[in-house]
Amino acid sequence: MSDENASGGDNAEDVPPGDMKASHTDRDQVVEILRDAAGDGRLTSEELEERVATALTARTIGDLAGLTRDLPVSPSPVDPSAPPTDVVEIKQKFGTLHRSGSWEVPPRLAIRMHGGDVKLDFTEAVISHDTLDLDAYVSVGGNLVLVVRPGIEVATDGLEVGVGEVKNRTTAAAAGADTDVPVTFRVNVTGRIRGGDVVIRYPRRTLGQWVRGEVSV
Numbered sequence: 001m002s003d004e005n006a007s008g009g010d011n012a013e014d015v016p017p018g019d020m021k022a023s024h025t026d027r028d029q030v031v032e033i034l035r036d037a038a039g040d041g042r043l044t045s046e047e048l049e050e051r052v053a054t055a056l057t058a059r060t061i062g063d064l065a066g067l068t069r070d071l072p073v074s075p076s077p078v079d080p081s082a083p084p085t086d087v088v089e090i091k092q093k094f095g096t097l098h099r100s101g102s103w104e105v106p107p108r109l110a111i112r113m114h115g116g117d118v119k120l121d122f123t124e125a126v127i128s129h130d131t132l133d134l135d136a137y138v139s140v141g142g143n144l145v146l147v148v149r150p151g152i153e154v155a156t157d158g159l160e161v162g163v164g165e166v167k168n169r170t171t172a173a174a175a176g177a178d179t180d181v182p183v184t185f186r187v188n189v190t191g192r193i194r195g196g197d198v199v200i201r202y203p204r205r206t207l208g209q210w211v212r213g214e215v216s217v
Contacts, residue, residue, distance in 0.1 A: 019060055019061075019062060020060060020061045020195070021059065021060060021061075022058050022059060022060055022061050022063065022064050026058075026061065026064055026115075027055050027056055027058060027064065029093050029094070030055045030058075030064045030067055030068060030094055031052050031055050031056065033068050033071065033093070033094060033095060034048055034051050034052055034055065034067065034068070034071075035048065035052075037068075037071045042071060043071075051067045054067060055067055061115050064094060064115065065094055065115045065116070067094075068094040068095040068116075069095070069096070071095050071096070086106070086107065086108060087106065087108045087109070087110060088106040088108070088109050088110070089109075089110040089111075089112070090109070090110070090111045090112070090118065091112045092111070092112065092113045092114065092116040092117075092118055092142065093114050093115065093116060094114070094115045094116045095116050095117075096116065096117045096118075096119075097116065097117070097118045097119075098118075098119045098121070099118075099119070099120045099121060099125075100119070100121035100124070100147075101121075101124055101125075102124055102125065102126050103125050103126065104125075104126050104128075105122065105125050105126065105127045105128075105129075105132055106132070107129050107131070107132065107133065108132070108133045108135075109132060109133070109134045109135070110134075110135045110136075111134065111135070111136045111137070111138075111144065111191075112137050113136070113137065113138045113139065113142035113144065113196065114139050114142060115139075115142055116142050117142060117143045117144075117145070118142070118143075118144050118145070119144075119145040119146075119147065120144075120145070120146050120147070121147040121203075122146070122147060122148050122149065122152055122185075122187075123147055123148070123149045123203055127185050130184075130185060130186065131185070131186045131187070131188060132185070132186070132187045132188070133188050133190070134187055134188065134189045134190070134191075135190050135191045136159070136189060136190070136191040136192075136193070136198070137191050137192055137194075138164065138191075138192070138193045138194065138195070138196040138197075138198070139193075139194040139195045139196070142195070142196040143196045143197050143198075143199065144193075144196065144197070144198045144199070145198075145199045145200075145201070146187065146189075146198070146199070146200045146201075147201060147202070147203055148170060148187075148200065148201075148202065149202065149203070150181040150202075151181050151182060151183060151184045151185065152183070152184070152185045152186075152187065153183045153185070153186045153187070154168065154170065154186075154187045154189060154200045155186065155187070155188050155189065156168070156189045156198065156200075158188065158189065158190035158191075159189050159190055159191055159192070159193065159198065160191070160192040160193070161192075161193045162192065162193060162194045162195070163193070163194055163195045163196075164193035164194070164195060164196045164197050164198070165193075165197050165198075166193070166197070166198045166200075167197060167198070167199045167200070167201075168200045169199070169200060169201040169202070170200050170201060170202055
């Protein structure tokens with residue numbers, strides 16, 4: 001009897017991220033994102049009304065995340081032509097945020113994610129230094145995806161994983177990569193994952209692209 005009670009537990013770490021209960025603040029922030037999206041013309045008035053009604057009665061983080069999954073959310077838009085600053089902070093609450101193309105990579109980047117997804121694509125990024133110190137806090141179902149090319153190494157030794165997983169698909173065993181390619185840029189990932197995954201991978205290719213030697217993200 002005592003063993004059953006001990007193993008049952010009500011530790012939040014055992015609850016799937018999407019099943020965690022939503023707070024009033026969570027609901028209000030999603031409503032704000034939806035209204036901004038409607039103001040940008042991304043949602044019709046009918047879609048806004050329907051999603052707001054659903055947000056106000058949502059019970060879990062997963063319910064809220066589904067309402068903004070198809071909406072880009074970037075609290076501080078980055079000008080790709082602007083020079084990098086010492087520290088760049090990205091705060092993400094639901095929605096999705098992508099950095100791709102010829103974006104300037106800063107020497108230090110802090111990411112705070114709550115129920116949203118961030119993808120950083122380094123394949124065509126403008127990199128003017130040897131390392132990137134990336135401090136990430138990922139909670140409640142948010143995923144961080146790092147897309148790299150050969151010659152870019154990602155270290156996650158300083159990353160603490162609670163609920164979630166680090167999936168490095170750039171190792172020689174996972175990707176069949178050429179280990180003789182010299183490392184020219186290193187991403188040092190630190191921080192904590194409380195409810196999401198970190199995925200490190202090369203650009204995806206279709207069968208035809210593999211045959212022609214083309215790259216696709």
